Amino acid sequence: MNPAFEKIVFVTGNAGKFSEIQAILASFGVEAIQNKGDYPEIQADDLEPIAAYSAKAAADDLGVPVMVDDSGIFIQALNGFPGPYSRFIEDRLGNPRVLLLMKNETNRDAYFKTVIAFCEPRKEPLTFSGTVEGKIAFEERGDGGFGFDPIFDYNGQTFGELGAEFKNTVSHRRRALDKFIEWMEKQ
Ligand code: ITT
Numbered sequence: 001m002n003p004a005f006e007k008i009v010f011v012t013g014n015a016g017k018f019s020e021i022q023a024i025l026a027s028f029g030v031e032a033i034q035n036k037g038d039y040p041e042i043q044a045d046d047l048e049p050i051a052a053y054s055a056k057a058a059a060d061d062l063g064v065p066v067m068v069d070d071s072g073i074f075i076q077a078l079n080g081f082p083g084p085y086s087r088f089i090e091d092r093l094g095n096p097r098v099l100l101l102m103k104n105e106t107n108r109d110a111y112f113k114t115v116i117a118f119c120e121p122r123k124e125p126l127t128f129s130g131t132v133e134g135k136i137a138f139e140e141r142g143d144g145g146f147g148f149d150p151i152f153d154y155n156g157q158t159f160g161e162l163g164a165e166f167k168n169t170v171s172h173r174r175r176a177l178d179k180f181i182e183w184m185e186k187q
Contacts, residue, residue: 005184009066011058016146047115052125055117071114077105108135112172130175
């Protein structure tokens with residue numbers, strides 16, 4: 001790995017995201033340093049511009065290269081809801097009420113998406129995305145992971161049941177990070 005990327009500041013207030021990213025990056029010899037700073041988030045229908053905007057704001061403010069992770073769950077029967085509004089829905093409704101919205105839906109298809117944005121001060125941000133497909137379970141199962149993991153069924157078990165170690169091998173976040181790492185290795 002290029003020495004410029006041996007340490008990277010990851011701006012997030014979400015402990016679950018941080019521990020997943022820290023573990024994945026460590027396996028590539030990169031140390032993630034958490035910055036809990038609260039930077040402005042724009043509203044948009046896609047995650048890419050949201051992540052890019054926050055990364056640029058944080059990099060310009062801190063004066064060091066940073067990465068951010070903007071993620072969401074997109075439920076097909078609900079036309080992609082909550083998508084970029086996932087945080088708001090998790091805070092206001094939580095998993096039990098998302099399950100209620102899905103009570104009479106036979107189409108359970110959903111995907112998680114992560115966009116990692118990386119930005120150096122006074123430069124333009126780069127984005128790397130990853131998705132993983134699964135189904136919305138009928139009840140919460142498992143206490144691993146965080147957020148929507150207990151209701152996201154991946155081949156018969158939820159991410160909550162499968163736990164962080166397995167999740168980190170197939171997740172939306174892992175797939176986005178793989179692209180970011182590939183880019184870093186070329187620098
Ligand atoms: P930061 O912006 O500080 O990084 P956040 O929690 O606000 O943290 P997001 O807006 O990206 O981050 O998160 C959207 C929501 O989706 C939030 O409620 C997360 O807990 C949830 N979420 C994100 N990634 C997830 C994952 O891998 N598994 C389950 N839920 C996830």
